[in-house]
Amino acid sequence: MKRFALLLLAAIALIAGAWAAFVPQTAHPPLASLPAVPVPAGNPMSEDKLRLGRMLFFDPRLSGDSSTSCASCHVPQLGWTHNDALARGYPGHRLWRNNPTVLNAAHYTRLMWDGTLDSLEIQARSAMQAPVEGNGKASMVEMRLRFIPEYVALFRQVFGDEWPQLDHAWQAIAAFERTLVSDPRQVPFDRHLSGDASALSESARRGLALFEGKAGCIQCHHGALATDEGFHALGVPRQPLYDSHPLVQIAVRWQNAQRDVPQAVYRGLEEDLGRYYRTREPADIGKFRTPTLRELKYTAPYMHNGAIATLRDVVDFFDAGGGSVPNKSPLLKPLGLSEDEKNDLVAFLESLSMERPLIVEAPVLPPTLPLDGGGELCEQPVQGRI
Ligand code: HEC
């Protein structure tokens, strides 16, 4: 019986293999317009929740020393990311990766450069509680919110909380993030998809043909977000700060230690191993999640380590067939693009961004007042740093 089962398995494997070889390797979903934002059943949207989420996104009091809000690193005027190559951290720290934008993050099924998180609610909590980012101790931050009458009233109204519950703060922030998406009427490529024949310049049209053809970008960048949400090693250039900045070097080793890389390894480790942290497969070393190509106009510099400054430099990088790492994706090959073709590709990439950036003004935040409610302000910490 056992033998029969084994034979059957072998036969299935053979058939599956033959089928995989038969299916053309070029079958990718096409580029597409964004669907409606997916909203989880446990966190429905409402106007008041969005108002609360917007306040909390900008409120530095969610961090340990009331200095750092989500908007300190995801700055609306800077494409909801930051133009530093490596993200700033909680005061006294530096981070080891480039800030991704929160624009359209609601459409990802895998968050973070190594795809370790899968919900905006969990991501918000971890951002504000990670020692090097928000460093906010849960019970203390929750107590701070309970001292702010405007928040007490809003949490009560939105969630029915007797007193603000921190988990509801993450829900409100996630709901707000679900409104930070590209407006297709403002994105030339989306207008092109919906039939506007003049939406793309001649150059962007040629760029689109290259993207889907000779340059092969579509192999990894497809669908509505222009990403397969898969993991690939490209061998992007090393971030110079990894060698020159002591706080960054500490960050790299600390991040490795956090991810349970054995001490003997992380003490000398100067790399970001990417997807490997999740799977522990050596083949995943240096692989990162394919990012969206939407809104790139506003989100430079690029790549997980911010090592590439402009879109033209990105195109040069792919034209050269990527970098050199042992497990580099076999999909990357020298492309032999001419100067004109490179310009066309850049023009196409730019057509995936809104013509005007999406900016949300920082809301006026209620102050923290002493307990009797009527006295002097005991603290005025609501000016987050940028
Ligand atoms: C100190 C800077 C900093 C702060 C503060 C910060 N972030 Fe981030 N954020 C980052 C960095 C860096 C990453 C990528 C980290 C990684 O991949 O390991 C990130 C990733 C994300 C992502 C995932 C995006 C993607 O493409 O997968 C979202 C969403 C996000 N942050 C939202 C928030 C929210 C909401 C807050 C506040 C609750 C916040 N961030 C606070 C720096 C920051």
Ligand code: HEC
């Ligand atoms: C093998 C899959 C693959 C192919 C093919 C590919 N990319 Fe990517 N792309 C990725 C991955 C993965 C990253 C992130 C890599 C990292 O940070 O280490 C990326 C990053 C980028 C970025 C930076 C985005 C950001 O927000 O930082 C741009 C722009 C980009 N690719 C454009 C292109 C273009 C243009 C082509 C075709 C010439 C192309 N890609 C081909 C997988 C691919």
